[in-house]
Amino acid sequence: MHEMTVRAEPVAGVGKLIARLKHAGSASGALMMLIVLCAVFAFSTENFLDGANLVNVAVQSTILLLLALPMTLIIMTEGLDLSMGAVLTLANVVLATVAVNTGGVSLALLAALGVGLAFGLVNGTLVSRLGIPPFVATLGTLGAAQGLALVVTDGQSVVGIPASVQMFYSGAFLGVPAPIWIAGIAYAAFHGVLYHTRFGANVFALGGNREALTLAGVRTRLYLVAVYVIGGLMAGLAALLLTARISSGHPTAALGMEFDAIAAVAVGGTSFEKGKGWLLGTLIGVLAVGVLRNGLNLMGVTSAVQVSAIGLLVILALMIDAFRGKQS
Amino acid sequence: MTIPHDPAAPATPRVPILELRGISKRFTGVQALDDVSFELHEGEVHMLLGENGAGKSTLMKVLCGAHTADAGEFFHRGEPVVIGGPADAQRLGIAVIFQEFTLVPYLSVAQNIFLGREPRGRLPGLVDHARMRREAQVIMDQLGMTLRPDTVVATLGVAQQQMVEIAKALSQQARIVVLDEPTAALSDNETEKLFAMIETLKRQGVAMVYISHRMAEVFSMGDRITVLRDGKKVGFRMPGETAPDELVSLMVGRKVDMSYSRTYCAAPGELALRLQGVSARSGIQDVSLEVRAGEIVGLAGLVGSGRTEVARAIFGADPIAAGRIEIFGRPQTGGPTQARRLGAALIPESRKAQGLALIRSVGENLVLASLPRLFPSGLFSPSKAAAQARELITRLRIATPGPDRRVGVLSGGNQQKVVIGKWLSAEAKLFIFDEPTRGIDVGAKAEIFSLIDALVRKGAAVLMISSELSEIVNVCDRTYVMREGRVAGELARDAMSEEAILTLGMHHA
Numbered sequence: 139m140h141e142m143t144v145r146a147e148p149v150a151g152v153g154k155l156i157a158r159l160k161h162a163g164s165a166s167g168a169l170m171m172l173i174v175l176c177a178v179f180a181f182s183t184e185n186f187l188d189g190a191n192l193v194n195v196a197v198q199s200t201i202l203l204l205l206a207l208p209m210t211l212i213i214m215t216e217g218l219d220l221s222m223g224a225v226l227t228l229a230n231v232v233l234a235t236v237a238v239n240t241g242g243v244s245l246a247l248l249a250a251l252g253v254g255l256a257f258g259l260v261n262g263t264l265v266s267r268l269g270i271p272p273f274v275a276t277l278g279t280l281g282a283a284q285g286l287a288l289v290v291t292d293g294q295s296v297v298g299i300p301a302s303v304q305m306f307y308s309g310a311f312l313g314v315p316a317p318i319w320i321a322g323i324a325y326a327a328f329h330g331v332l333y334h335t336r337f338g339a340n341v342f343a344l345g346g347n348r349e350a351l352t353l354a355g356v357r358t359r360l361y362l363v364a365v366y367v368i369g370g371l372m373a374g375l376a377a378l379l380l381t382a383r384i385s386s387g388h389p390t391a392a393l394g395m396e397f398d399a400i401a402a403v404a405v406g407g408t409s410f411e412k413g414k415g416w417l418l419g420t421l422i423g424v425l426a427v428g429v430l431r432n433g434l435n436l437m438g439v440t441s442a443v444q445v446s447a448i449g450l451l452v453i454l455a456l457m458i459d460a461f462r463g464k465q466s
Numbered sequence: 467m468t469i470p471h472d473p474a475a476p477a478t479p480r481v482p483i484l485e486l487r488g489i490s491k492r493f494t495g496v497q498a499l500d501d502v503s504f505e506l507h508e509g510e511v512h513m514l515l516g517e518n519g520a521g522k523s524t525l526m527k528v529l530c531g532a533h534t535a536d537a538g539e540f541f542h543r544g545e546p547v548v549i550g551g552p553a554d555a556q557r558l559g560i561a562v563i564f565q566e567f568t569l570v571p572y573l574s575v576a577q578n579i580f581l582g583r584e585p586r587g588r589l590p591g592l593v594d595h596a597r598m599r600r601e602a603q604v605i606m607d608q609l610g611m612t613l614r615p616d617t618v619v620a621t622l623g624v625a626q627q628q629m630v631e632i633a634k635a636l637s638q639q640a641r642i643v644v645l646d647e648p649t650a651a652l653s654d655n656e657t658e659k660l661f662a663m664i665e666t667l668k669r670q671g672v673a674m675v676y677i678s679h680r681m682a683e684v685f686s687m688g689d690r691i692t693v694l695r696d697g698k699k700v701g702f703r704m705p706g707e708t709a710p711d712e713l714v715s716l717m718v719g720r721k722v723d724m725s726y727s728r729t730y731c732a733a734p735g736e737l738a739l740r741l742q743g744v745s746a747r748s749g750i751q752d753v754s755l756e757v758r759a760g761e762i763v764g765l766a767g768l769v770g771s772g773r774t775e776v777a778r779a780i781f782g783a784d785p786i787a788a789g790r791i792e793i794f795g796r797p798q799t800g801g802p803t804q805a806r807r808l809g810a811a812l813i814p815e816s817r818k819a820q821g822l823a824l825i826r827s828v829g830e831n832l833v834l835a836s837l838p839r840l841f842p843s844g845l846f847s848p849s850k851a852a853a854q855a856r857e858l859i860t861r862l863r864i865a866t867p868g869p870d871r872r873v874g875v876l877s878g879g880n881q882q883k884v885v886i887g888k889w890l891s892a893e894a895k896l897f898i899f900d901e902p903t904r905g906i907d908v909g910a911k912a913e914i915f916s917l918i919d920a921l922v923r924k925g926a927a928v929l930m931i932s933s934e935l936s937e938i939v940n941v942c943d944r945t946y947v948m949r950e951g952r953v954a955g956e957l958a959r960d961a962m963s964e965e966a967i968l969t970l971g972m973h974h975a
Binding site for chain 2 (some may be wrong): 336338347414
C-alpha cells in the first residue's frame with residue numbers, strides 16, 4: 139500500500155482516518171456537518187436512527203454519489219457540468235423506452251450510456267477544443283438534453299418497466315442492496331483511477347497547473363475531454379438506478395440533480411481552483427446531503443424547502459473551511 | 467538513478483554543449499531577438515543580463531521550445547539541431563526553471579518530479595508509487611534536499627518549490643538548466659542553499675544560463691556574462707574584466723547617473739498626514755509619523771517590519787486598534803473610500819493584483835478612480851473620459867499607442883505610470899507609494915522618480931516605502947525607519963545613509 143500524504147487511502151483504522159481528516163483540513167467541515175446533522179435528526183425525529191432508515195439513506199444516496207464522483211473530477215479541473223441532471227433525465231427516458239420495447243436491460247443500459255457518452259463528448263469538446271467556459275457550455279447542453287427528454291416522451295411518463303431493470307434498485311446480493319454494490323464499486327474504481335493512475339495525477343494537474351502538464355508533453359485536451367466523458371457515462375449508469383427506483387421514465391425525473399451533486403462536492407471540500415480535491419470528502423458530502431433530505435422528509439418538510447436547506451449546508455460548510463483557513 | 471556525467475567532456479578546444487548562431491525572433495511590431503549568438507559550456511554558469519524587454523524571456527522561451535526562432539541555428543555539442551517544440555528541448559536535455567513554477571499544488575513532491583513520466587505499474591495506466599518515491603529520493607539526496615517525497619507541494623515555501631523544480635529538471639536528465647531570476651523570492655539563507663546547489667550542479671558538468679538583476683550574484687556566481695539590449699547581444703564579459711557600472715551602462719545603452727535628480731524640499735507646507743500612536747492587529751505598534759506638502763518622506767525597514775501595514779492602515783484597508791490618523795487635518799476613520807475622499811492615494815506594491823485592471827484599456831484604468839469627479843451626474847461620457855485619458859498619457863509620457871490599448875501589454879514602468887495617472891486624475895494630494903520601482907527597469911525608474919518629484923513640487927505630499935536603500939537615500943527629504951512593527955527612528959536629509967538606515971532597521975540580537 140502506498141502512503142501518499144493527504145490522500146484518501148484504504149482506511150486502516152479510525153486513528154489513521156482521523157489523522158487524514160485533520161491533514162486534509164478542508165473536508166473536516168463536511169464531516170462536522172454530517173455529524174451535527176445526524177445528531178439533530180436523531181433527536182428531532184423518531185425513526186432517523188432506525189436501521190431500516192439508515193439503509194434507506196444509503197440507498198437513496200447512491201444515485202447522487204454516481205453523479206458526484208465524476209463531478210469531483212470535473213470541478214478539480216476548474217470545470218463544471220451543469221448538464222448532468224438533464225443528461226441523467228434524458229438517459230432515464232431513453233433507457234425506459236428501450237427497456238419497455240425490448241423487455242430487457244442490456245440494450246437499454248447501452249442506450250443510456252450512449253446518451254451519456256454523446257453529451258460527455260460534446261461538453262468536453264466545447265470546453266477543451268473551443269475554449270468555451272464550462273459554465274456556459276454545459277448550460278447549453280443542459281437545455282439541449284432537457285428539451286430532448288421532453289421531445290422523446292412527448293411530455294409523458296414511460297411506464298411498464300420490466301422487473302429485470304427494477305431489481306437494480308430493489309434487489310440485493312449477499313444481503314446488501316444492489317445500488318450499494320454499484321455505488322461501492324464505482325467509488326472504488328474512482329479511487330483507484332484518481333490516486334493510482336497517470337490519469338488521476340493528470341486530473342490534479344489539469345486544475346492545479348495546466349501549463350506544467352503541457353510542458354511535460356501530456357495531451358491535456360484529451361484528458362479534459364475524458365473527464366467530461368466520464369461524467370456523461372456516469373449519468374448514463376445513474377439512469378439505470380433512477381429508472382429502477384421510480385419504475386418509469388419521466389421527462390423531469392432528475393431535474394436540478396446537478397445542484398445536489400455540485401453541493402455535495404463543495405461540501406466535501408473540493409475546491410473550485412488549483413486542483414484541490416478529495417474523493418472521500420465527496421462521499422461525506424453526498425451522505426450529508428442524503429441525511430439532510432431524509433431527515434427533512436421525516437420531519438415533513440417539502441422538497442422545495444429542502445433545496446434551500448442544501449444551499450445553506452453548502453454555505454455553512456464553506457464558511458467553516460474559510461474560517462479554519464483564516465486561523466491557520 | 468544518477469545524473470549522467472560525461473567523463474570526456476572538457477577536452478581542448480572545448481566544444482560548447484549548446485551554441486546559438488544568429489537567432490532572431492519577431493513578434494507583431496517588435497523585434498524581440500535580433501541576431502543573437504551565444505555559447506554555453508559544460509559546468510559553467512553563464513549570466514544573462516538585460517533590462518525588462520531586452521529579450522531575455524524570449525531567448526529563454528526559444529531555448530525551451532515554447533517559441534520557435536524565425537532565423538538562426540542551434541548546435542548541440544557541435545552538431546546542428548532544431549528546437550521546434552518542448553519535446554525537442556527535452557531531448558537535448560534543456561530545462562527552464564521559470565519564476566512562475568510549473569508545479570501542481572495538490573500532488574506530492576515525487577509526483578511533481580515525475581509528472582507526465584511516471585514509472586509504470588503492473589497494469590497499463592497504473593503508477594508504481596514506490597519506485598517513483600525511491601527515484602525521487604535519489605535525486606533529492608544528490609541535491610542535498612531534506613524534503614520528503616510524499617510532501618504535498620502546496621504546503622511548501624517558495625524556496626522549497628524552486629528546489630523541487632530543479633529536481634524535476636534533473637530527473638529529465640537535464641544537462642542545460644536555465645534559471646530565471648532564481649533568487650528573486652528567496653531569503654538570504656535560502657539563497658545560500660540555492661548557490662550550494664548550483665555549485666553541486668557545476669561539478670557534475672551541468673551548464674547553466676542564469677538570468678539576474680542582482681549585481682552581487684552576477685559577480686559571485688557567474689563564469690561569463692552576456693548582456694542583451696533591445697533584442698541584441700550588446701556585450702560579452704568575464705567577471706574579472708568588468709565592473710557593475712560598465713554592465714549597467716551596457717544594459718541601458720547610456721551612462722546612467724545612479725543618483726536621481728531631485729529638488730529637495732526647502733520649506734515643507736501644510737500637514738498632509740499625521741499618525742499618532744497607531745496600532746493595528748496587522749502587527750504595527752504605536753506608530754507616529756508626519757508628512758507635509760512638498761515632501762517625499764521615506765518609510766524604510768526590512769521586509770516584514772510593518773511598512774506595508776502602515777500604508778494599509780492609513781488607507782483604511784486594515785482596521786486600527788488604537789491611535790489616530792489625520793489626512794489634511796481631518797480624521798481618517800473609515801475605509802479606502804474615505805481615504806480617497808480626503809485626498810489620499812495608495813499605489814500598492816503589487817500593481818497587477820491591486821492597482822490595475824489588466825485586461826481593461828489604459829484609458830479606462832486612468833479614469834477608474836475619478837469617475838465621481840468627472841461624471842458627478844452619474845452619466846458616463848466616453849469622449850470626456852478619453853480626453854482626460856489622453857491628457858494624462860501626454861503629461862506622464864506613458865508609452866502607449868493610445869488610450870484603447872490594454873494595460874496588461876505595457877511594460878512595468880508604463881503600468882506604474884498608469885497607476886499614478888489614475889490617482890492624479892482623481893486629484894489626490896497625498897500619495898503613498900509601496901515599492902514604486904519594483905520590477906521596473908533602470909531607465910524607467912529615473913522617469914518614475916522625476917514624476918514623483920514633479921508631484922511634490924506642485925504641492926503634493928508623498929510617503930514612499932522602498933526596500934532599495936539607495937532610492938530612499940537619493941530621493942527622500944527625510945525618512946522613518948521601521949523595525950518589528952514600530953518606528954525605530956527618523957533620519958533627516960543630511961543624516962541619511964544606507965548604513966544609518968540599516969543600523970536602525972536591523973534586528974538586535
